[in-house]
Amino acid sequence: MLRNTHRHFKFDWITIILFLLLAGFGWINIISASHVGEEINYFDFSQSYGKQLIFIFLTFILIILLLAIDAKFYERFSSVIYIISMLSLMGLFLFGKNVNGATSWYGIGGMTIQPSEFAKTATALAVAKFVSDLNTNIKNFKDQIQVFIIILIPAVLVLLQNDTGSTIVYGAFFFVLYREGLPKYYLNIGISLIVISILSLKFGGLVTSIVAALLILGYYLLIKRKSNVFLLILIFLISAGISFGIKFFYNALLQPHQKDRISLWLRLEKDPDKLEQMKKTFAYNLNESEKAISSGGFTGRGFMEGTRTTGKFVPEQHTDYIFSTVGEEWGFLGSSMVIIVFVLLLLRILHLAEIQKSQFSRIYGYSVASIIFVHFFINIGMVMGLIPTIGIPLPLFSYGGSGLWAFTILIFIFIKLDSNRINEW
Amino acid sequence: MRQFLLYIVIVLAGLLFISRLFYLQIYNPNSNNLFEDNAIRKVYDYPKRGFVFDRNGQLLVSNQPSYDVMVIPREVKPLDTLEFCSLLKIDKQAFKDKFEKAYSYSPRLPSVFIPQLSKADYAVLQEKMRKFEGFYIQKRSLRHYQTTIGANVLGSISEVTPGDIAKDPYYKRGDLKGKEGVEASYEDILRGVKGIKFIQKDRFNRNIGPYKDGIYDTIPEQGKDITITIDADLQAYGELLMENKRGGVIALEPSSGEILAMIAAPTFDPNLLVGRERTKNYYKLSIDTIAKPLFNRSIQGVYEPGSPFKLMNALIALQEGVITPQEIVTCSGGYRYGGRIMGCHCAYGTRNNMVGGIMHSCNAYFATAYRKILDKNGNASDGINKWSAHAKSFGLGNFLNNDLHVGQKGRIPDRDYYKHVYPNTFYSTYTISNAIGQGEVATTPIQLANMVAAIANRGYYYTPHIIKKIEGQDIPENFTTPKHTTIDKANFEPVIEGMLQVYKQGTASALQVKDIEICGKTGTVENFIKIDSVRTQLTDHSIFVAFAPKDNPKIALAVFVENGYWGSRFAGRVASLLIEKHIKGTITRTDLEDWLLKHTLEPEYAKPYSGEAFGINRNAVVEEVSPEEYKALKKQLAKLNNKNINAPKHAQTF
Numbered sequence A: 001m002l003r004n005t006h007r008h009f010k011f012d013w014i015t016i017i018l019f020l021l022l023a024g025f026g027w028i029n030i031i032s033a034s035h036v037g038e039e040i041n042y043f044d045f046s047q048s049y050g051k052q053l054i055f056i057f058l059t060f061i062l063i064i065l066l067l068a069i070d071a072k073f074y075e076r077f078s079s080v081i082y083i084i085s086m087l088s089l090m091g092l093f094l095f096g097k098n099v100n101g102a103t104s105w106y107g108i109g110g111m112t113i114q115p116s117e118f119a120k121t122a123t124a125l126a127v128a129k130f131v132s133d134l135n136t137n138i139k140n141f142k143d144q145i146q147v148f149i150i151i152l153i154p155a156v157l158v159l160l161q162n163d164t165g166s167t168i169v170y171g172a173f174f175f176v177l178y179r180e181g182l183p184k185y186y187l188n189i190g191i192s193l194i195v196i197s198i199l200s201l202k203f204g205g206l207v208t209s210i211v212a213a214l215l216i217l218g219y220y221l222l223i224k225r226k227s228n229v230f231l232l233i234l235i236f237l238i239s240a241g242i243s244f245g246i247k248f249f250y251n252a253l254l255q256p257h258q259k260d261r262i263s264l265w266l267r268l269e270k271d272p273d274k275l276e277q278m279k280k281t282f283a284y285n286l287n288e289s290e291k292a293i294s295s296g297g298f299t300g301r302g303f304m305e306g307t308r309t310t311g312k313f314v315p316e317q318h319t320d321y322i323f324s325t326v327g328e329e330w331g332f333l334g335s336s337m338v339i340i341v342f343v344l345l346l347l348r349i350l351h352l353a354e355i356q357k358s359q360f361s362r363i364y365g366y367s368v369a370s371i372i373f374v375h376f377f378i379n380i381g382m383v384m385g386l387i388p389t390i391g392i393p394l395p396l397f398s399y400g401g402s403g404l405w406a407f408t409i410l411i412f413i414f415i416k417l418d419s420n421r422i423n424e425w
Numbered sequence B: 001m002r003q004f005l006l007y008i009v010i011v012l013a014g015l016l017f018i019s020r021l022f023y024l025q026i027y028n029p030n031s032n033n034l035f036e037d038n039a040i041r042k043v044y045d046y047p048k049r050g051f052v053f054d055r056n057g058q059l060l061v062s063n064q065p066s067y068d069v070m071v072i073p074r075e076v077k078p079l080d081t082l083e084f085c086s087l088l089k090i091d092k093q094a095f096k097d098k099f100e101k102a103y104s105y106s107p108r109l110p111s112v113f114i115p116q117l118s119k120a121d122y123a124v125l126q127e128k129m130r131k132f133e134g135f136y137i138q139k140r141s142l143r144h145y146q147t148t149i150g151a152n153v154l155g156s157i158s159e160v161t162p163g164d165i166a167k168d169p170y171y172k173r174g175d176l177k178g179k180e181g182v183e184a185s186y187e188d189i190l191r192g193v194k195g196i197k198f199i200q201k202d203r204f205n206r207n208i209g210p211y212k213d214g215i216y217d218t219i220p221e222q223g224k225d226i227t228i229t230i231d232a233d234l235q236a237y238g239e240l241l242m243e244n245k246r247g248g249v250i251a252l253e254p255s256s257g258e259i260l261a262m263i264a265a266p267t268f269d270p271n272l273l274v275g276r277e278r279t280k281n282y283y284k285l286s287i288d289t290i291a292k293p294l295f296n297r298s299i300q301g302v303y304e305p306g307s308p309f310k311l312m313n314a315l316i317a318l319q320e321g322v323i324t325p326q327e328i329v330t331c332s333g334g335y336r337y338g339g340r341i342m343g344c345h346c347a348y349g350t351r352n353n354m355v356g357g358i359m360h361s362c363n364a365y366f367a368t369a370y371r372k373i374l375d376k377n378g379n380a381s382d383g384i385n386k387w388s389a390h391a392k393s394f395g396l397g398n399f400l401n402n403d404l405h406v407g408q409k410g411r412i413p414d415r416d417y418y419k420h421v422y423p424n425t426f427y428s429t430y431t432i433s434n435a436i437g438q439g440e441v442a443t444t445p446i447q448l449a450n451m452v453a454a455i456a457n458r459g460y461y462y463t464p465h466i467i468k469k470i471e472g473q474d475i476p477e478n479f480t481t482p483k484h485t486t487i488d489k490a491n492f493e494p495v496i497e498g499m500l501q502v503y504k505q506g507t508a509s510a511l512q513v514k515d516i517e518i519c520g521k522t523g524t525v526e527n528f529i530k531i532d533s534v535r536t537q538l539t540d541h542s543i544f545v546a547f548a549p550k551d552n553p554k555i556a557l558a559v560f561v562e563n564g565y566w567g568s569r570f571a572g573r574v575a576s577l578l579i580e581k582h583i584k585g586t587i588t589r590t591d592l593e594d595w596l597l598k599h600t601l602e603p604e605y606a607k608p609y610s611g612e613a614f615g616i617n618r619n620a621v622v623e624e625v626s627p628e629e630y631k632a633l634k635k636q637l638a639k640l641n642n643k644n645i646n647a648p649k650h651a652q653t654f
């Protein structure tokens, strides 16, 4: 009896409270962003905020279910879950419903479900399972290839469904693998690639090559005289090759709308007419969302008082641009609080992951933190104009059942795994 | 180390986001001000602008509706351009041009397509407007002048400039504001306060509903009516007399400081500055830099006052005790000082006491008096400061602090003024021209009229003002408080006696009006202009000041007629007639009236610009107007006389 009660309260309540804070405050902002007119009936289920209330209610049932299932289940059935999830992604090619150019939804009755949201959890389980396997050594090239395949399958599937944002989220697993011992050069190559791409798009191949040459030379002269000169030369040649080749990749492989977003972000476009055109189309959202955030000032305009929110100036405000509502109505104070709560949640999950005894639990927990972080970073970064426009939701905040449930599942599986750790003590 | 990568990245991302929020929301925030919020539409409700009545309750200015055709380019649907153009009386090209202009201003916001339709056009168009989507008719209120006189008094309203908006944020683009005259000086009272409605917009610029249920909305506060001190009949009569002349006339009521008439010649019909033609007409008036119809000579014209200023010197001399009324000054046909001579038209050996000095306008008399004032304590520097202070106590040499929109300080010099000309020694003879109102003394007609009012009141004046009544509030206390001069009451009597004799037997004896004891003073002032950078003398200005009756004065006035030669010729006639008109209501001296209507100074004004040599003063002949014009003026006069009899005293229209 004692053991039983004990057991129920061994869940990590800090994580749960942070989760509830975000979901609750998210709903409040969805009300502002989606209500029409002066009358508010919170239980009007034809309205977005009413629907979201149902989603939140169903989330509690989901949580109870997730916590009731035995912790061992998730590890044991991770492969099955992964395979089912991949099949559901592939099924979209046959039965998928096209919404806004992406074939990412199943229509069931009046509802739509987005399997790619759940695929992240499945992939996290699969990666945790594979890497924690006693036969797997992540420093081993063959094993690296295998884990990459596990990650790339869903990533490519969602890319083919035109959901670029979700593809990028799979980059989150880099943090997981690196933590588990992926060789350092992956990190170096990754960072170098990003820096070289941005530099050469902004300043051209020549400037970038010269910068690369100077850095390598500096490294050789100041830090490691004994390094392999031929290797350094090879690195330089590759960097220069990428510097000049990135333009080709940019022009040939990216779609026009993606190029526009990058060129706006890097301020490459100089033609005022084209810029004006951009401001009226895709940059319109960004422009309006920045204005909305900016008009919040220090304390914000208050709940349902934001004129830009009330006037629906920011398209998609209750989904991807929900943070602009926080900005306008809750100001610097409220917005900073949201960021702090997110950071605390992420750090808490990371901390819990690190103290897991089971490697599976640790890797899974790490995956949870990484995935939420990438969503958080890309979404808020985009809404505030820090990174190019990439459409992915803000976890727990953005309107939508699939997203809310997917993140609930992602987090509460970890809470269950974690409670098991406590119980084993 | 590997464990910490993600920790560090998360914390850095958090800090980056908070910095970005700081930049967007605190360092560089979008204004929270409703007026600058483009998500909120501001709809203004303009109140009725107050009416202007004259002192007898005659309506001078009211309002009239005006209709502008507006366009919201984005909302325009394909239309029958041909029909639309013919309704608007424009051609297809004009339609295209106007549309493009509106579009380039803003496709989403309304622009004026055709301003100020005539009532007839409006009636026709109104019926058919529904057919032309994106176009609509907006009603505005314009001024409606019920009279053709008093353009300089009434002023006009026009759209605010960016400067106006910067100075007072009450005004928004397209608002109307008083620009001259009482429209400008009583703008705050006449305009009222516009009401405002805040309406929440969506991103398609559509109205969603009142912002916050309209808690910030205000209802308009109606403009208040004002009654001005002007007697419209006197003003109209004065303007008619000043036809074909240039100059300024101010008539005051000494017992109150109320401005009975304020005439600037040439003038124009205030209706020219209303409606569609306003800009064009205003431009035409403003480029006439020779006649300067927009220049209000009665309050902006700075002239040497000439002989009327001798009255001032007489008063100061008495007050300072340097001369007695009986003291005789013998004129030798001029005044000799330091080897120079100031001429006088007295016969050699004329003996003048004060009354004689004023009556004959003897230069020698006033030169003597002036020097006695300055040299009283043997120090001309102290003397001139004392003299200056006395003159300034009559409101000369400074803005009168009145309620007129424009004005000039004029000039009453003191020792400091002369410091740079005569840094060391300073004698009374250096400034002897001030004795006869020439030299460095300069006044505007209103200042001189005020000086006369102070004489008429025997020692005090009320600040001249144009406001008589404001609906529901008192006029400023400044206008009902007497301002005392530094001259004792008793000292006025000899001067007034002199002024009376000017009419009885002096320079204005030909201008007497039966049964009215008028006190006056003529003035003749030399003046010069530069023609091709050569200083050239023109015919003297004709100046006249007067008040009447001698006891319990009802009117005090100053008349300046540019290049009218001598005081009683033009200015004196105008003064006598206005006095008679004001006191009796009818004119017995129709001979004076006739003479003024018949004579024009226009040829005189054209001379300097003719490029030919010309004579002045006695070598110039005053010309007559054409018989047709004379007939037209007589007709106007008849109309005025008629109106005076029939005019309802409290006309109400619109």
Ligand SMILES: [Zn+2]
Pocket (backbone or CB within 6 Å): B331, B332, B333, B334, B344, B345, B346, B350, B361, B362, B363, B364, B365
């Ligand atoms: Zn004399």
